[in-house]
Amino acid sequence: MSISDLRRHNDERFTDLAARLTDREWAQPSRCDGWTNHDVLAHLVIGLTIPLHQVLTAMVRHGGSFDQANATLARDLAARTTPADLLAEFTQASRKPRGIGRLFPPQLLLGDHVIHELDITTALHREPAIPPDVLAAVLNTEVHIPNPFIPARARAAGLHxxxxxxxxxxxxxxxxPPSVTASAADLASALAGRQEALLRCHGDGLPVLRQRMPHRRPTPPKSRH
Known part of the structure; x- marks a missing residue:
């Protein structure tokens, strides 16, 4: 199965899971700093649909910062779109990405979707339901393919x-090299910069990985519910 097919099948599974979340669960903070679960879902839709020129315009407004532009776009979309409507658009766009969704390498798009699903489910204290072959694909991407947005490959350097x-x-x-051991889901989240995942990692390489995590202060999510 190709990575694109793997991503589409995994998106279908995620959609079934997400459709069962309540409004209260969507409003709760995710493991992605400063974003509610609703914001995360909006980000997933944006990643499959938004035209490149809109991303560049948002970056100009934020002094060239992709991260700040990305956060603003996600929050703005979540503020005007219900989770149910976002899920419907996500389902459609997953089958046929457009905008920047057609430009991103399929490996990075799969990784983005999986990490953000973990951001949602971990925050809700749910056991991850991501299939092992999907997690293996994400981990292999993280340790082998440079990512301009998430330096997972650099975080993995010099570690077992x-x-x-x-x-x-x-x-x-x-x-x-020093070792870090955890579940596949927690390793993927840790390499993606999720501090909380480190609580479930162990090994003599953990201090090294901890030093490589982002040190920004979380931005409290804006309440809309």
Whole structure:
């Protein structure tokens, strides 16, 4: 199965899960700093649909910062669109991405969707339901493919990473590098910069990984509910 097909099948599974969330659950903070679960869903829709020129315009308004533009676009869309309507658009766009969704490499798009699903489900204290082959694909992308938005590959450098719930491991560095062990989902989240995932990681490489995490202060999400 191609990465694009894997992403589409996984999106269908995520849509079924997301359709069962309540309004209260959508309004809760996600594991993505400063974003509610509703904001995260809006971001997923934007990543599949928004024209490139709108992203560039938003970046100009935010002094060239992609992160700030990205956050503003997601919050603005969430403020004017219900989760149900966002899910309907996500379902349609997942089958046929447009805008920047056609430009992103399929590996990075799959990773973005999986990490943000974990942002939602982990915040709701739900066990991840992501299939092992999907998690393996995301982890392999994180440790092998440079990402201009999330430096997961740099965070993995010089570490032995080991998933304790499925057959996946990766070593990048000479000799016997320090090790970090966790579930595949937590490893993927940690490499994506989610501080909370470190609480479920262990090993002598954990201090190294912790030093490589982002150090920005969380921005409190705006309440709209």
């Amino acid at each position: 990473l080991h998933a304790d719930d499925m057959p996946w491991e990766h070593t990048r560095g000479p000799g016997q």
